[in-house]
Amino acid sequence: MAICYQPPVKPICVRPSTTFSSASKSPSLRCNFSLPFTTQIREPEPILVSVKAFAPATVANLGPGFDFLGCAVDGLGDFVSISVDPNVHPGQISISHVFGDASSKLSKNPNWNCAGIAAIEVMKMLGIRSVGLSLSLEKGLPLGSGLGSSAASAAASAVAVNEIFGGRLGPEELVLAGLKSEEKVSGYHADNVAPAIMGGFVLVRNYEPLELMRLNFPAEKDLFFVLVSPDFEAPTKKMRAALPGEIGMAHHVWNCSQAGALVASVLQGDLVGLGKALSADKIVEPRRAPLIPGMEAVKKAAIEAGAFGCTISGAGPTAVAVIDSEEMGKRIAESMVEAFWRVGNLKAVKAVKKLDRVGARLVS
Template sequence: MATSTPPAFANTPISSSRGYNLRQNPSIPRFYTIRSFSQASNSRAAAKSSASDPSPVFRRVESFAPATVANLGPGFDFLGCAVEGIGDIVTVSVDPSNPPSTLSISSISGDQRASFSKLSRNPKFNCAGIAGAAVMRMLGVRSVGISLRLHKGLPLGSGLGSSAASAAAAAVAVNVLFGGLLSQDQLVLAGLESEKKVSGYHADNVAPSLMGGFVLVRSYYPLELIRLEFPSHRELFFVLVSPEFEAPTKKMRAALPELVKREEHVANSSQAAALVAAVLQGDARILGSAMSSDGIVEPKRAPLIPGMLEVKKAAVKAGAFGCTISGAGPTVVAVVDDEEKGREVGKLMVDAFMVGGSLKASAVVARLDRVGARVISSI
């Protein structure tokens, strides 16, 4: 299998035409803004793409998209980050047996049968299929049909952005198959079509899975994303402890309050601001403390995850800077700045899940994924 450096796709550094570096001084933390196209410019881009009906530049493209930690405590629905080492793989191929402009799913596999046995091969009801088909429409593909293979490295309903990883990997693979014509923000929009059907219109998983690093969703209408740069010389590790327990996102979202008190809003806003500042300054200690301080979402979701409170106490007692629910759960995430310390914290969190919730659990210590979804092979 030959490898190749693909054309511009989801990982490509943001150009000045798509966003801007707010400060050029290297001593000041950097962050970038990506804005979605306006409706008019989207229409023009779609018309241009449709007129060209791009031909595939590869026969097959394989891509990987990482797991994500959304919310990070007080950043509900507007802040998330990507983590290294675990994620989903999508392979897309030109398929002459498929009708032009269509996408089919030829196979779904996974590291564990439970991670894929419930998934549909109907592309209209599969996250990878929905996102891949959305990219084909954006490109205006009319003359070629493609098939897609999905390998799930992430369990379903884990709180690690499983659906978003599938969508991100598919969006990148299909885009690169046809020459990488779409921009990063368009790929996020394609991924959001998938998220909307599965768990609601929120970008705090799919955006960091595509873009890497920390991503702040400044606005949904129109979509505006800010990528936050955690300093490369600072260490940051996430201790991800996943119990053998499924917490469907829709169920966990249904537990949230419709209204919050003013003092709760002020407190959470303050902690969210501290979280963003800590990311830009590379301060893992403040990042963990702010992450642990959600007073709105976590108190409603924690009772739905057996042992969650005991696990959080164990993590902090063991030396973690902070601990909270990853996404909608049930995975619990703690933050440290030393990998060996992370392993110690993870072991005690696993024990706490058994003692406090009678649940078996596994722990992974992962670095921040600064790259996001990427092509791993093409031919």
């Protein structure tokens, strides 16, 4: 999709990094930067005065899908409200409020806040120079939980700003905006922010240029995530430092085949196969699980309670299991919470949530 600024308002000069082309009809999305330096396009006007967007939590890595696969989880996430604000300098954004348990840990400087960074990036992409915006962030997700907290803020914010100006950017451009935020916070990885924006399962195929593949889990099938978050800090940096620098060929082939099986299971709606692949990582999980007290026992408890598979969500400490029934999910969650307490001496909170198939969206 090439961006065509239809209703001419004010001519502005757009740099290459603000323009895109992509094949948005295909399940594979791609972004190229192709317009010449001096292309004249028009700054869009706001079509709404105020919007509120929601973006879901995400489970990245998914075992053998390490660093390239993620999916969205319904009913958990962040909200971002954006208003046109004449008191804010045109072309800039101001963060008015940050609500939620994690609010005290978050900066209100938009250059150091995920929602702020993504909003600024979308404004740049759209070429907004005449309108100032005010942003309010409502954190529904805890920080550093392994549930894509930073990505959810960025995704909600990117969608909100885009929608206030008529929704001219496609999902892939919004992912690029979100990536600017992720880059500052946890590294240039799209496996949280892509599913947070696009919903469902997303495979990150390439970064140069960005290429994303939607993996459609069949609509007629149910998929529930059992999410159990212990009261434990697992900083992404530390969890990344635990990874091996080099991987033996046998383990590489094994994980590749499990990644292939995981992708096939998602597309075929084979939950048993999905769970088995999720559990089968021989490279990342074996290094990270020992750093989260009780994690190995929690995985064992989940499987024994009937889960199809279990692994670490993102960089942890949340454990994620998959199942096809909410009722079963609740029983599995109980077992996992119990195991965190019994073996890891950690209190944990639980949730059983469906796959989110929509991604970030306006809620008002």
